[in-house]
Amino acid sequence: MLISRTPPALGGGRVGILTVLLLLASTAILNAAMTPAPPACGKPQQLNRIVGGEDSTDAEWPWVVSIQKNGTHHCAGSLLTRRWVVTAAHCFKGSLNNPSQFSVLLGAWQLGNPGPRSQEVGIAWVHPHPVYSWKEGTRADIAVVRLEHSIQFSERILPICLPDSSIHLPPNTDCWIAGWGSVHDGVPLPHPQTLQKLKVPIIDSEICGRLYWRGAGQEAITEDMLCAGYLEGERDACLGDSGGPLMCQVEGTWLLAGIISWGEGCAERNRPGVYISLASHRSWVQRIVQGVQFHGHSQGSRPSGLRTRGYRAAQGTPVA
Numbered sequence: 001m002l003i004s005r006t007p008p009a010l011g012g013g014r015v016g017i018l019t020v021l022l023l024l025a026s027t028a029i030l031n032a033a034m035t036p037a038p039p040a041c042g043k044p045q046q047l048n049r050i051v052g053g054e055d056s057t058d059a060e061w062p063w064v065v066s067i068q069k070n071g072t073h074h075c076a077g078s079l080l081t082r083r084w085v086v087t088a089a090h091c092f093k094g095s096l097n098n099p100s101q102f103s104v105l106l107g108a109w110q111l112g113n114p115g116p117r118s119q120e121v122g123i124a125w126v127h128p129h130p131v132y133s134w135k136e137g138t139r140a141d142i143a144v145v146r147l148e149h150s151i152q153f154s155e156r157i158l159p160i161c162l163p164d165s166s167i168h169l170p171p172n173t174d175c176w177i178a179g180w181g182s183v184h185d186g187v188p189l190p191h192p193q194t195l196q197k198l199k200v201p202i203i204d205s206e207i208c209g210r211l212y213w214r215g216a217g218q219e220a221i222t223e224d225m226l227c228a229g230y231l232e233g234e235r236d237a238c239l240g241d242s243g244g245p246l247m248c249q250v251e252g253t254w255l256l257a258g259i260i261s262w263g264e265g266c267a268e269r270n271r272p273g274v275y276i277s278l279a280s281h282r283s284w285v286q287r288i289v290q291g292v293q294f295h296g297h298s299q300g301s302r303p304s305g306l307r308t309r310g311y312r313a314a315q316g317t318p319v320a
Contacts, residue, residue, distance in 0.1 A: 076244030166268030181240030229272030
């Protein structure tokens with residue numbers, strides 16, 4: 001901005017100052033207008049859906065990302081902002097100090113055909129929860145991932161909301177999982193590796209605790225875990241789905257209720273999927289991730305259901 005240095009005319013000092021202030025205000029307004037606000041979280045822009053199938057539709061879950069290790073799908077994650085992804089901490093076991101091995105693929109519906117609108121970004125660093133013990137099936141299996149640079153939002157790449165304090169998920173609430181993991185134990189998702197989805201009801205924590213009972217003082221289901229799935233088995237997450245989202249819809253908006261963490265086998269009877277609850281770690285995520293969006297009930301209504309597909313490993317092994 002050029003400001004005249006010539007002496008002002010009599011009475012012109014205030015006018016000159018006012019002019020400068022108006023110019024500065026106009027510039028600030030223009031700059032603010034040129035900085036786009038992030039899109040609303042949890043709102044897919046694609047309206048067409050396949051009902052009853054396992055393949056998701058393109059752009060149905062625009063926050064689901066593939067975390068790649070040395071160029072191969074390793075885990076899933078969920079996009080929170082232009083610069084942050086949340087996933088399971090165990091996905092980085094033994095590799096925490098080597099972020100260059102990893103990248104994040106966003107906007108890819110089919111891993112075998114990601115398309116020109118997908119984006120692949122390196123990982124700057126990984127921040128696991130400080131109390132995670134790096135042992136299989138333990139509490140606080142959550143990490144936030146800082147991308148090397150900000151990504152561009154599109155209809156295929158959008159953030160998901162975190163649940164605010166008004167959200168409670170009673171048993172039998174229908175939610176969804178999604179991922180590119182195995183379709184059965186030892187059976188990888190076939191080409192073109194289309195993102196899978198599965199509807200899973202929330203299971204009462206006391207029931208789940210009894211199913212995974214290991215003896216007095218050895219509770220497998222900790223206070224920050226959620227269980228979801230089917231006691232009869234047959235439908236579940238599996239190997240390669242770790243870190244992916246457990247998503248519940250509240251008043252038309254998708255919330256990240258949990259993160260796929262562990263289980264015993266894939267789709268085995270009385271061995272439902274175990275997820276890390278975002279409600280338990282909401283404050284921790286908020287302290288690290290600037291700009292994360294929250295959503296809850298406007299008038300106390302209960303969440304409605306969703307869908308996706310799953311992961312897991314034998315003997316309580318987290319599925320990476």
